[in-house]
Amino acid sequence: MGKLTQISKAHTIKTLSAIQSEVESINRIALSVDCVIFGFDENKLKVLLIRSDLKKFQGKWSLLGDLVDPGEELDAAASRILKQRTGLDDVYMEQVKTFGSINRHPAGRVVTVVYYSLINIQNHKLKILDNEIHWHDVNEIEELAFDHKQILDCSYQQLQRRVQEHPLAFSLLPKKFSLRELQNLYEAILNTKMDRRNFRKKFFAMDFLVDINEMEQDVPHRPGKLYHFNYNKYEKKKKKWVGIDF
């Protein structure tokens, strides 16, 4: 008996209900969503992890994930996980890749769709109540439960690529930020040092920064100017790019 879309071989026109029962009888694969939640604090790129609840991985850290509800969109599942864990919605999120190795999960075949999100740690510092959840330096993570280290690496690489094409990184900063903070963020994500003057030039040229006529407070040195990111302007420009650059 052919499988769902293999049917075309015989090429008879099937009724929906025939296919429906095929779907139900054949499928023994569970579907989950895992979230790689990035944050930025103390000039380090961080990722939110939880202690694994499986005996096999006892003591190990893992990404935040959950099974997808049969009636739930994939994006919605990712949002839900994020909301449950951080209390935040309206967060930048992007699908990364789907991981489906046969033995990636000890409980059976679990295929997982991975998303990364970018959140501002300060915003939700108080909302993490579960004391089994912690922020970890991305660059200091050696091992994770399941295949989560591989997933993290893949997501981190995608973030590094994307952040050079689109100014996503602002999602990791508070609304008001100085250029030094912005540069520290980029240096943390890309793991490089950059020239301060060229960095400033580049961002001013992009024309997404709004000078809000405020200065940093309580910094142990000469305070820098504070800026907003103009999301509207960015979205408008992005539309013009579609099909050209990306």
Added chain:
Amino acid sequence: MGKLTQISKAHTIKTLSAIQSEVESINRIALSVDCVIFGFDENKLKVLLIRSDLKKFQGKWSLLGDLVDPGEELDAAASRILKQRTGLDDVYMEQVKTFGSINRHPAGRVVTVVYYSLINIQNHKLKILDNEIHWHDVNEIEELAFDHKQILDCSYQQLQRRVQEHPLAFSLLPKKFSLRELQNLYEAILNTKMDRRNFRKKFFAMDFLVDINEMEQDVPHRPGKLYHFNYNKYEKKKKKWVGIDF
């Protein structure tokens, strides 16, 4: 009762079998793989489509896909579909994205992991026996069954991006090719016209082309030189890039 990875809320250590039964009882989502198979012929970028076997989409074209076997890797499923439909293995393939809208499939919840592949049409022209399968100009496709138009658009965009970063496109050409053919291919994929001299300069500078001291045969004009693509050299260089450019 919490779902698989939601368990961490209560944070008891569960046994595997407890989780296994959760997985089995909860999951009602089918998983498929769809392949966007690109080819290049008559200076046009093509995609391989099959007539839909569903009444709802009768007459409409769709991508080649199939349900994933519970014991089958995702990549393997994509390879299998390709092999079944074209007779080819050892083909360039890349995961694109996973599509999981609730109502994307009339038979129920079917989440599909999408791959694109690049194949050389000449190589396997004789292997497509099923007369319900045809090549279509990518740029002339208006409508497809399911959400396959959206999937195609997404895959095509990803191909366009990737081809500018890595010389993937060679997979679409025969082993021996002229620079004109190569440029026609890039122009077809990117939907642009390019300067012939700059194009040649760029590819010679990459240093992946091997002059095989042969000329085109049976062309209605002055024959051009033929080249091979040096995959080994490319793979070596790619390793040096890792973490720097990509």
Added chain:
DNA sequence: GAATAATGTGTTAATTTTACACATTAAAGC
């Protein structure tokens, strides 16, 4: 008020990308 440490700013060199023209060669047409 002197020392410190960060902010803020412009110019030049180097590299990369784009634009552009003419001689050469084989096929096609007469």
Added chain:
DNA sequence: GCTTTAATGTGTAAAATTAACACATTATTC
């Protein structure tokens, strides 16, 4: 076989982008 035609093959100069680099200014700290 001679002419016409249409493509191949090649180099250089301008333009745009990116990288390198130094000093005056300002608030804080001591």
